[in-house]
Amino acid sequence: MLYREAGQFKASYMQDQQIFPIRQDQIGFWAMIAFFFLVVPVIANQYWLQAILIPVLIFSLAALGLNILTGYCGQLSLGSAAFMAVGAFATYNFMLRVDGIPFIAALLLGGLCAAAVGILFGLPSLRIKGFYLAVATLAAQFFIVWVLVKFGWFSNYSTSGVITAQAVTIFGYTFTTPESKYLLTLSIVVVLALLAKNMVRSSTGRKWMAVRDMDVAAEVIGIRLMHTKLQAFAISSFYCGVAGALYAYMYLGTVEPEGFNLDLSFRILFMIIIGGVASILGSFIGAAFIVLLPVFLNIMMHSAIGAFVPANVAANLELIIFGALIIFFLIVEPHGLARLWQLTKEKLRIWPFPH
């Protein structure tokens, strides 16, 4: 009863092709936007903004990038963290070496550099698929981090390649407080997510999914595989690159190449697997799950059994429960949490009636 499209008639194809065709979804979307833009900055404290919400948003963006490549276009990649590193270091160098460059311009150029590197490391996808491609993208992961450490130019010859993000100023306003950083990150992520949603629901996205689902048939109806795959690599890497730059400028402040290691790539991959492959919403849910769950577990542990068990045992218990929960959710719904939400909505159409 709550989630019914009965009575909402579509009289034109334009209406039928809206981004949220069902009114409840529109309301939900605008409510979320209002909540995160207007309410959250007021009610959340500094810790929440800086240590939880900003990283969730940034990881959502990186997961979105990987989802475009792996979820929509079907090209498995383990190089997301490396593309993030390219974005972060490129943005740093644009800020450092180009006088008076606006931050947004440096950010977009950083993303474009990541896209170019993504195309380069996407070339193997023309010949190899699946797990073998994942291994090939590992090359990107190790090679890029190595280059950033080896050649001091990228980090302006700082020791061990650490870069310190410059102050971010847009139209004379300097983003220093967690609230302002949160709002800037949120704005960028929301815009990029909407652009991604538009791409995946139009011809571009259909081509990606066609290549993912049946590449021979895609080729036979006129889709150029090389072009489509490299396009997915480029756009995916652009998103990862922007996420990497935000990771440096909005979240950590100082980053080193080693921070963008394989571990981070795996985390992003887990986010899309748990959140939902080929789902924009899933990228957000997955990132929130992976970032928030350990925090919740930590709080729970401290308040529930903190008094009875030593701290180191509690810490290990957290990891065990974290792992167990991931397995639990994957067994309940192998297609991810976004799919679970989808099923819930389908149930809500008729709830509380049986038919």
Place this chain on the structure above:
Amino acid sequence: MAREIGDVILDLQNISLRFGGVKALTDISFDVREHEIRAIIGPNGAGKSSMLNVINGVYHPQEGTIVFRGQERREMEPHMAASQGIARTFQNIALFKGMTVLDNIMTGRNLMMKTNFLHHAMFWGPAQREEIEHRKKVEEVIDFLEIQNIRKTPVGRLPYGLQKRVELARALAAEPSLLLLDEPMAGMNVEEKQDMCRFVLDVNDQFGTTIVLIEHDMGVVMDISDRVVVLDYGKKIGDGPPDEVKNDPKVIEAYLGTSH
């Protein structure tokens, strides 16, 4: 019938295709005339599907030439064949499983879409106009094949017979001049076969599409095709109108079976 068989639009000359030492096709020549329904028959492994794969560029024959609409070529990529107006369906359904029926058919029109990913990212404006324009064409195909009720269903959930029909819809959405059908009626029951026959004949009749068809059901082949090519072990053993082929002793021996 209203349609008139025109000139030769596809001419295959001395096609030979080998995979290493295996000869899939040996020195095969035949032609396809405009607006006709041309059937390819033969026992399993005779090279029928390979023949279709040669026509639309999936396989590159080692010898021979292919002349399509006056253009001669031997090697070409499948997407080039598609842009010349050749569409096909597959023996084992090759739909995009994760997408809805509508999206599958819309993908069939990708070659006619001119906007790029930047338009799509913005969506409003050129991308939306184009999307609506093509949606209208796709809805015509949906009406034609009578699949209105399933247009928003993911194809993976559909029964086999309907999936075959959606695959035909995707091929038709490209408005092909030459349509290659690889066993469109395989695995169907009698009613589904009748429906499919009707659709194939209607496509041929209403749009004037030239059809090359592989089929095992002899009743269907003899009823709907204008001319039949018979392959056996990669060689052509018969070619002509259905009645002639049906009575050809070589064909009967190889395929239809002889009474000893």
